[in-house]
Amino acid sequence: MENKEKIIEVKNLVISFKTDHGILHAVRDVSFDLYKGETLCIVGESGSGKSVTSKTIMGILAANAIVENGSIFYRGENLLEVAEEEFHKIRGHKIGMIFQDPLSSLNPIMRIGKQITEATLINSNKLKLMYEDLISEDLIAYKNRIARGKIQEKAVMAEYEKTSVDLKNKNGEGAPTKEEIKQIKKQLKDEKAAAKKKTKEIKAESKVEATPLKEKLSVTKKEAKAKVAEYKKGVLKEYKEAVNKINEEYKDRPEDRKQKLDEAKLTKVNKLKITKAEAKRRALEIMREVGIPEPEKRYRQYPFEFSGGMRQRIVIAIALTETPEVLICDEPTTALDVTIQGQILELIKKIQKERNLSVIFITHDLGVVANMADRVAVMYAGKIVEYGTSEDVFFDPKHPYTWALLSSIPDVDSKEKLDAIPGTPPNMIYPPKGDAFAARSKYAMKIDYEEEPPLFKVSDTHYAATWLLHPNAPKAEMPKIVSERIKNSLREKGE
């Protein structure tokens, strides 16, 4: 993968949520890369942090989320620093997302055709797009500087809020004396004052650094306006010349002349904006691409007139109108029956190949992973515990949690499952110390309850966070019966 182009780089992501019961630690220091044209599967049990991770990339976290740490680079821009309106352009345009329930992403009372063309028509003004393109680099630089300040301010306030939750919780334990309450109140007041002072400083520094960027932006804007005006002038001039020529050439053939004039006009319009007719043509083309039969008829129907599988195809079509570079699929087939599930997986694979998309595919189903993944990240309790190519993870897994997941794949022949994973995932308000899987693992050692294992390197492509990989650890391997079964089931698939 080294020579492949890196599209997304997630680094040290830490996401928590404010809840009534305390701070919930949903994502705890997650890092991974996504390369051009590959499918990375994120797999793990319910609650392991898969959706929160993908929602952070999309910039659609719930309001009670706290981004405590980390960066997400997309083509050199840190999405966590990008200002909201810039993010809007990337989200949907460059990074598309497909969810489990297609109905939730469709408008029930709008015809399908309109929903597909809407995205195209919103951006129909080519002159505006050209202008935005020309200024985007400087605009991003300026906006990012402002946003960075805002994020720093937010982080300070989030830190304060965390302390205040902790202090207030302290208040709730037992019955504090009046003196203690007084002290806590004072402490809260001091913390707040300190946070306010710090944010003021950040604001001032932001302003100083953003000023030259703002000045540069205003020069670029002027230049861009001139360029766009020049382009428009050119198009209009071309049109005028064409009209003169047609009038001359078809002087005596009024029928042909009218047709030629209409054509010239359409050429002009298409150079300035995307028309409704053009948007519809593109929509029908994409509907065909995602395998919707009779697209002309389907174009005029409402979501309720489609089956679950067809709806999911529509959602994929909508994501594709924006020609994204990255597609995030969060359990896109969980709500569908098995046959339809297979068809949608094939469709995603086909589109990915044809458009050379980078796909992040989230699932709790290792069977789906085996079918889709180039690389796999196994998540447990908000962490990536194993990370490698599909081969690494299926044929040479190292983490006991991966072993447990693999043991729960049903056998190809008997359909029987070896073992369900014992116990339940931890409560993430109180994440366990050490290896979070220890309490459910028969391979757990003393150190697993005390210290968090680092991500040990198994090979250039393969990493796992388990103390079993420490040179001093006793030898432990995945149960033979499980590895045999995996070999069998993958052989069945013709791999």
Ligand SMILES: Nc1ncnc2c1ncn2[C@@H]1O[C@H](COP(=O)(O)OP(=O)(O)OP(=O)(O)O)[C@@H](O)[C@H]1O
């Ligand atoms: N808005 C929220 N407020 C509080 N906790 C949240 C919120 N969103 C998610 N969580 C918690 O964050 C943790 C990770 O959730 P996430 O949705 O990422 O799980 P998941 O791996 O996608 O699971 P599933 O397979 O069930 O979709 C869970 O403990 C969940 O309860």
Ligand SMILES: [Mg+2]
């Ligand atoms: Mg989820």
